[in-house]
Amino acid sequence: MMSGSFAAQTAAGFTLQARRAVVPRRSYPLSKVYGLLEPGPVVLITTAGKRGANVMTQSWHTMLEFEPPLVACVVSNRNFTFDTLKATRECVIGIPTVEMAKKVVACGNCSGSKVDKFESIGLTPVPAASVRAPLIAECYANLECKVADTREVNRYCLFVLEVVKAWIDPARKRPRTIHHMGSGKFMVAGRIIKLASRMK
Numbered sequence: 001m002m003s004g005s006f007a008a009q010t011a012a013g014f015t016l017q018a019r020r021a022v023v024p025r026r027s028y029p030l031s032k033v034y035g036l037l038e039p040g041p042v043v044l045i046t047t048a049g050k051r052g053a054n055v056m057t058q059s060w061h062t063m064l065e066f067e068p069p070l071v072a073c074v075v076s077n078r079n080f081t082f083d084t085l086k087a088t089r090e091c092v093i094g095i096p097t098v099e100m101a102k103k104v105v106a107c108g109n110c111s112g113s114k115v116d117k118f119e120s121i122g123l124t125p126v127p128a129a130s131v132r133a134p135l136i137a138e139c140y141a142n143l144e145c146k147v148a149d150t151r152e153v154n155r156y157c158l159f160v161l162e163v164v165k166a167w168i169d170p171a172r173k174r175p176r177t178i179h180h181m182g183s184g185k186f187m188v189a190g191r192i193i194k195l196a197s198r199m200k
Contacts, residue, residue, distance in 0.1 A: 025049030
């Protein structure tokens with residue numbers, strides 16, 4: 001049995017080692033936390049309302065369910081897209097690749113209330129199968145969505161979208177998406193690794 005004094009000395013030794021092993025840290029601004037946890041690729045959301053088709057850049061989204069696919073998507077009520085999405089209850093989520101980065105940023109730097117983004121930025125609208133909002137020809141993937149739940153819209157501007165039809169470009173074998181880190185910085189998806197896993 002370990003004596004009380006020896007146990008105390010051992011515990012003290014471990015505590016001292018733990019203190020020495022602490023990695024240096026500095027406080028991080030709460031306003032920048034989203035850049036550390038950004039959940040997925042930057043996307044382009046299209047809608048179609050009384051004033052025609054529009055597209056916005058968006059990066060605050062996350063998967064909620066496998067099948068049917070449900071996506072939680074935050075669209076600020078200050079965005080031109082907000083009212084159209086709320087009224088029509090449908091949209092398309094286009095997934096661009098790094099080759100489209102400058103167009104994606106340009107799309108986020110202007111408002112559809114003042115300019116036709118498809119024409120001015122050089123994006124090609126393509127009719128969708130299940131919704132009025134258009135697909136974007138230049139995107140690697142397009143997800144046709146219908147609003148499934150609006151209970152958190154008034155509080156958090158959060159729409160739950162159900163993907164009702166999905167399209168990909170089979171010619172693009174290794175698409176590299178872009179991920180927003182804040183302040184104009186983006187991370188590009190890179191090398192893929194595969195490990196033994198029981199996760200879906």
